[in-house]
Amino acid sequence: MKVTIEVVAKKAGVSKTTVSRILNGNYEHTTEETKNRILSVIQELDYHPNALAKGLKSSRTNVIGIVLSDLKNPYWSAVLEGVEDMCRIFGYNLMICNSDEDPKLEEQYIKEFQMRRVDGIVINPTVKNMELYRKMGEEDFPMVVINRKVPGISTNQVVIDNIKGASMAIDHLLNNNRKNIAAFVYQNSNISPWEERVEGYRKTMLRHGYRQEDLKILKIDRQSGEVQEFIQRFIGENPNIDAIFSTNNMLTLEVLKALKQLYRNVPEDIAIVGYDETVWSEHLNPPLTTVMQPAKEMGKIATKLLNDRIHAKPPYKMETVILEPRLMIRKSCGS
Amino acid sequence: MKVTIEVVAKKAGVSKTTVSRILNGNYEHTTEETKNRILSVIQELDYHPNALAKGLKSSRTNVIGIVLSDLKNPYWSAVLEGVEDMCRIFGYNLMICNSDEDPKLEEQYIKEFQMRRVDGIVINPTVKNMELYRKMGEEDFPMVVINRKVPGISTNQVVIDNIKGASMAIDHLLNNNRKNIAAFVYQNSNISPWEERVEGYRKTMLRHGYRQEDLKILKIDRQSGEVQEFIQRFIGENPNIDAIFSTNNMLTLEVLKALKQLYRNVPEDIAIVGYDETVWSEHLNPPLTTVMQPAKEMGKIATKLLNDRIHAKPPYKMETVILEPRLMIRKSCGS
């Protein structure tokens, strides 16, 4: 036998209305005594309100959705952790899905979230559904975009300054007397953070007097299954390279593997700076210098912004928060 | 103006019933022609059914929940990945939460999931809410327990054989002529997998003719903030140890750090086997031998089982699936 608000009301000898008020902490219309009676009946019956009915009626679910693309990457786990922390604080439950960088999937999941009437979503966009993002903005659907900038769109955004991160890395390498710095990146069409890191490399090198022709950028096809070959060939063909700026934490592991195969020592022969701090960075041999991104903080801020937006009244003011990376200096640069 | 099933029905000149049938792929009662008319109206109006209303009425939400405890650990990311994959296949959306090993939180989240009428949950239990688990079993709430065994409870369970994993590790070390093997574990009350790994160590050692007094088990208080001190002191006090079996991947990183500090070489002075394969295992120096757990597979199987259970009719037959770990042999054991 299902226990609904009606059953509670009957047993407490009051109306559903009164029970509903109590449930929602709206005590001002009710005697202390009736309140207590209702409360004890609720306890006794182990009553739990049906959130679907509540949501249907009130058009607020206290659920937010997050669409991510690669949970195996500790960067995203950290973001998720931040989101979770804030959800706990604000009282949201969290729906999660994985776009896998597929715009079709992304669209489908967003639609599903909307059908479930989530109060808002946090999204790391594939940046390939511009029409959809624009529409969501127009329809005032609460959303905050993280990690990748989506240009010309009316939402809150939280991103991390990749140009800055790259520039810190390159500056550090140059300060440690490295002269021939190469940048490695996975060529994945338009993942803006990666592009920005390369751009940061470029700018910083030029600023230090290098010419465009001096730059060495290796774009690696991740899918090809020949990542090692790519890297090793490149290093072979560019024997005078004395430092590598790796724009992705998984890629960094590949670089290390390649260097070991080629018997190149880090940092004596080649210095390395990796992007993204991870649990293992400091345990590698030598410990790895990395650009640390405040991932968890990004998740927290995004959720905070989303919550603000959900409770705000129009006109909404949209904000773009830019977070600063930090350089974790270790032995892999020889300093 | 909100577009509901009613609006669609009006515009298509049919009743809500007919639209509902079409929405749910129930075409057999409808002419091809009306069907198409409805479909095109749906498209035209960009109609999306309200999942709350649907769920309220049909008491099926197509949402499942998962309660985890530490997403930062790649083991859990892998599990989640498996769960997600199957959710995509079965058409579920996923709610996620983090118990953080806190029984109170665990209970709260389970309640919240139930209030949201999720169709079922996958849970890595804290194993400290026995009463609750039992009750859920009794009430036939669809649930599958993963990772940790919960004794005497009527649900599906998917676990990984930890005794076996430990035994593989120890056998391998003994086969490589290690004579003095210690086992390291975080002392976290009753995390059954960790205990089982220690137990596997014990059993295997005894089976190989060692006596109880020969065993060296270091229990480390994770919270104390003195993990390094613990490990280094232990190694100092037990200079004849020539191998360490580490029962947790984060702990393994600590062990490596300690050994480096003490100038002990791996594997020459001390061999190591770690528990849990990770992306970085093969990139450490030397590459780490690990016990690989089929985490993603566990997530997949659990979700499969949950889906079966959700669609099953009583009487339900509960299953406990035990997965086999695999030894990833690398240089850290000197073989």
Add this chain to the structure above:
DNA sequence: TTGAAAGCGCTAACAG
């Protein structure tokens, strides 16, 4: 201080 009643948007007998 309390309750009656009207829905939120959908599904599913049942009837035609």
Add this chain to the structure above:
DNA sequence: CTGTTAGCGCTTTCAA
């Protein structure tokens, strides 16, 4: 083949 109708369990005006 299609529609009428009665809810699912809750919130919220409005009246008492």
